[in-house]
Amino acid sequence: MSFDEKVLEIPQTLPMLPVRDIVVFPYMIIPLFVGREASIRSVEEALAKNRLIFLASQKDINEENPSPESIYTVGTVAMIMRMRKLSDGRVKILIQGVAKARVKNYVKTAPSFEVACEKIDESQFQVPPSDSEALIRTAKEHIERVIALGRPLSPDILLVLDDVTDPGRVADLVASNLGVKVQDAQKVLETSDPKERLKIVNELLAAEIEVMQMQAKIRNNAKDEMSKTQREYFLREQMKAIKNELGEQDSKSEEMEELREKIINAGMPPQVETEALKQMARLERMHPDASEATMVRTYLDWMVDLPWSKKTDDVLDLRKAKEILDDDHYDLQKAKDRVLEFLAVRKLKQSIKGPILCFAGPPGVGKTSLGRSIAKSMGREYFRIALGGVKDEAEIRGHRRTYVGAMPGKIIQALRQSKTNNPVIVLDEVDKLGSDFRGDPSAAMLEVLDPEQNATFRDNYLNVDFDLSNVLFIATANVLENIPPALRDRMEIINIPGYTENDKLLITKKHLINRQIEANGITNENIAFTDEGIRYLIGGYTREAGLRNLEREVGSICRKVAKLVVMNESKFVEVNATTVPELLGPPRFLRDDKLPDSQVGIIQGLAWTQAGGEVLHVEALKMKGKGGLMLTGQLGDVMKESAHAAMSYTKAHMEELGIPADFFEKYDIHVHLPAGAIPKDGPSAGITLTTALVSLMTDTPVRHDIAMTGEVTLQGRVLPVGGIREKCLAALNQGITNVIIPFANAKDLSDIPKQFKDKMNFILAENLDEVFAVAFDKNAKGVKKTPGGKKDGKKPKAPAAAA
CATH class of the missing domain: 3.30.230.10 (Ribosomal Protein S5; domain 2)
Structure with a gap:
């Protein structure tokens, strides 16, 4: 059923239906759902009269109760062809556009709209046949492109367009099927000149084609990427399945993620973390079986394990520290005072660089064990680095990663094992460092043992700065003259002299005897040392500044007593000047007595x-x-x-x-x-x-x-x-x-x-x-001359007074 607009008479007033998100064109057949009460009343009024209704679009689709000002003035007169009420109270109508019309004025606005309108006449516009044909052909080509690019338009539209020769009708037909925005569709509807109207439609079609081409390009790119990703995923899943069958679980990605997390949580300085993540990215790109991948992985393990920000809190109780030092070592007052001074300053000022101490003295006086006691008294970790015989500079600074089996130097290794960045590190036998064609390790120690430089110590293996300024370095040496002057200058020398006989007696009674009794499985009920026996042991069997040989001799006596106890030959032995030679044999050292006479x-x-x-x-x-x-x-x-x-x-x-x-x-x-x-x-x-x-x-x-x-x-x-x-x-x-x-x-x-x-x-x-x-003894017998007498009779200079 259709109507001819030339025959159809439009009444002077018509009920009006505001539509939200669509523009209705003449000859357009479309279903509409009507839900607003005023709109339903307008439909009922139209059906009661001649089924004609005026359709105009709202300017704002979200407005629930539009006013005349918010409704476009140009709309379409339509015929209601069918109407059905729905269960939810709404009305569904099928309408067909009849003619364009313009609102002259609103007859009423409540309870429903009724308007006086006039039909828009397009007969006065004449379009040359050539222009008309060109515009229509362009429109058809554009429609074909739109359909080809995947726009869901009805294919019948091309058949309909073949039969239409009026440019205005073609414009309305295309605009109604294209589904453009309300503002653009309204612009087409309001343009009276058929030629201009079709031009606008062609522009809209061209813009639509451009958008669709871009969409197609994006879609194709995404599809290619998706295909590549899907292919890789499929291959990876196949590899995983094969490895699972072979018992080789692929856990590389999990490992990498775990390693990345460790790097982020290691507390590295920003520059160091950047370098570590850079090496991490290199590792992810490498094949797991590549030799370089193993090297990079080892490097990252070292970086993660180092204590970049982990430190122990110093025990700043000076009395407790003094007790620990006094319990562990007799005398050595200068060294103990220096440590207590450091703790006192540390208590008053938080940011203090660790001092570089050097304990110099003969073997066996307790230099190395004093370092352990210092760490214990301060509540720090302890680590000892033996430098005796080290001839390679790389032992201190580390090897470069280009070498096979490269490792960091002893300093970085010590920090990794101590797990804190402020341990007490004892550099044992610093005077025994050697040098050869591989470099001079004592020169490499210059940076380590300088509080001004070691805050940015750079190990060749790590190739990033590590702060050593929190470490308390304690060097030990027997002969200071063997240490290069530049290295000696960087250290605070504390001389530890050898023990006197009286010192050795006290240390033996306090420390050595108990230690050796326990080490050899006997008790105080089996053995007792007298002062006389200890002095005889010190004088006749040892000749040293330290205590190592003395402790060995005490241990030897304890072992001999243990043997007597086990063989039931004796249950108790008193060690005195008589029993020492019986246990150890005759004295090894006989001191020269002082001269009996002049x-x-x-x-x-x-x-x-x-x-x-x-x-x-x-x-x-x-x-x-x-x-x-x-x-x-x-x-x-x-x-x-x-x-x-x-x-x-x-x-x-x-x-x-x-x-x-x-x-x-x-x-x-x-x-x-x-x-x-x-x-x-x-x-x-x-x-x-x-x-x-x-x-x-x-x-x-x-x-x-x-x-x-x-x-x-x-x-x-x-x-x-x-x-x-x-x-x-x-x-x-x-x-x-x-x-x-x-x-x-x-x-x-x-x-x-x-x-x-x-x-x-x-x-x-x-x-x-x-x-x-x-x-000279002037009173001795046989004196012939007394030196010092001068010809002029002057006496020699008198001796200086006794101290």
Whole structure:
């Protein structure tokens, strides 16, 4: 059923139905759902009269009760062809557009709209046939493209367009089927000129085609990507299935995710984390079986395991720290005070760089174990790095990752094992570092042991900065002279001297005996050590500054007692001066007793060894010859030079010293230091050798109750030497209480414990005249001459007062 608009008479007023999201064109047949009460009333009024109704679109589709101002004025007169009421109260109508019309005025707006409208006449517009044909063909081509690009239009539209020749009708037909926006469709509806209307429709079609082409392109790209992804997924699933069948579970992705999480949670500085994630991305791109993948994975494991931000809290209770240090070690007061000072400053100021300490002293005095006690007292982790014999720089700085089997250096390894970035690291035997073609490790230590530089320590393997400034480095050394000056300058040297006999007695009673009794499975009911027995053990069986051999001897006694207990030969043994030789055999070391009387050319000198102080007997002998000098006793170059300097001094001062003028023409001199198997060197025997030569040349005995040490110059000046504490205590152990030392060494007497210092008489000498005035025994028998007397009758310079 259709209507001809030319025949159909449109009444002056019509009920109006506002439609929300559609524009109705003439000749368009469409179903509409009507739900608003006013709209339903308009439909009922139309059906009651001539079934004609005026349809106009709302400007705002969301407006529920539109006003005349919010409704377009141009609309379509339509015929209601069918109507049906729905169960939800709405009405469904089927309408057909009849003619375009314009609202002249609103007759009523309530309860429903009724408008006076006039039909829009298009007959006055004439379109040339050529223009009309061109526009219609363009429209058809555009429609075909739209359908080809996948727009769901009815294919019958092309058949209908073949029969239509009016450009206005073609424009309305295309616009009604294209489903464009309300504003665009309304623009088409309001354009009266058929030619202009079709142009607008063609523009809309062209724009639609452009949009659809872009959509098609995006769709194709997405499809290609999806196909590629699906293919890869399918292949991966196949590989996974194959590996599952073979028992090889593919867990690479899980591992990578887990590793990434570890890197993020490791607390690395931003630059370090960036480098780690960069290496992580490289690893993900590599084949798991590639050799480089293993190297990168090992590197990342190292990065993750290092304590970038993990640290232990320092125990800042100074009294408790002092108790721990005193319980573990006897004496060593300087080292203990330095640690307590560090903790005190740490308590007052949070950000403090760890000091670099160097404990220097003979073997066995407790340097390394003191480092462990320091870590315990501070509540820090402890790690010991043995540097003895290290010759490769890479041991400190690490190898570059280009080498097979590359690893970080010992410092980074220590931090990984201690799991904190502020441990106490003991660099054991720093003076034993060597160097060869692989580099100088002591030079690599310069950066590690400098608080200003080690905040950005860069290991060759990691190739990123690591902050070592929180670490407390403690180096140990036996001989400071073996440490390069630049490295020595970076460390705070704390000298730990050897123990005196009294110290060893106390340490043995407090620590060694209990430790060895427990280690050897006996109890205090089986063995008891007397002070007399311990002293006999120290003096006869050990000769050292430290305690290692003493502990071995104590352990040896405990083992022998354990054997007696097990064999039921004895249940209890008292260790005294009588039982020690029975258990250990005769004493290994017999000390030279002090000289029984004053003799010519024999004098007691003092020497320092790593085992402590020693008293050496210097012997000088003359024989027929022509002024030659022979030196024996395995003397070093420096000591030989001291002997030659002494010889030159005596030759230059023959007259003042009372040496016969023809002495060097008649006699050769032989100087010998006993214990010839032991190497001896150093300048500190200078005054001893000079005194021995003068005694020999003048036949003047030297006091047997005196010992001396000091370097001599050709002018006769006495220069300071080292090891005064050990030398003086060695003299006291042999019963020698009078000691001549250089005047410049007066400051070193403060290191000697007061109970020993009070028993001794120290003579401080600045020149040889003062030495000779004290050393020679003028009351001994057989004295021929007294050196020091001068021709002018002046007396020699008086000896310095005793300290």
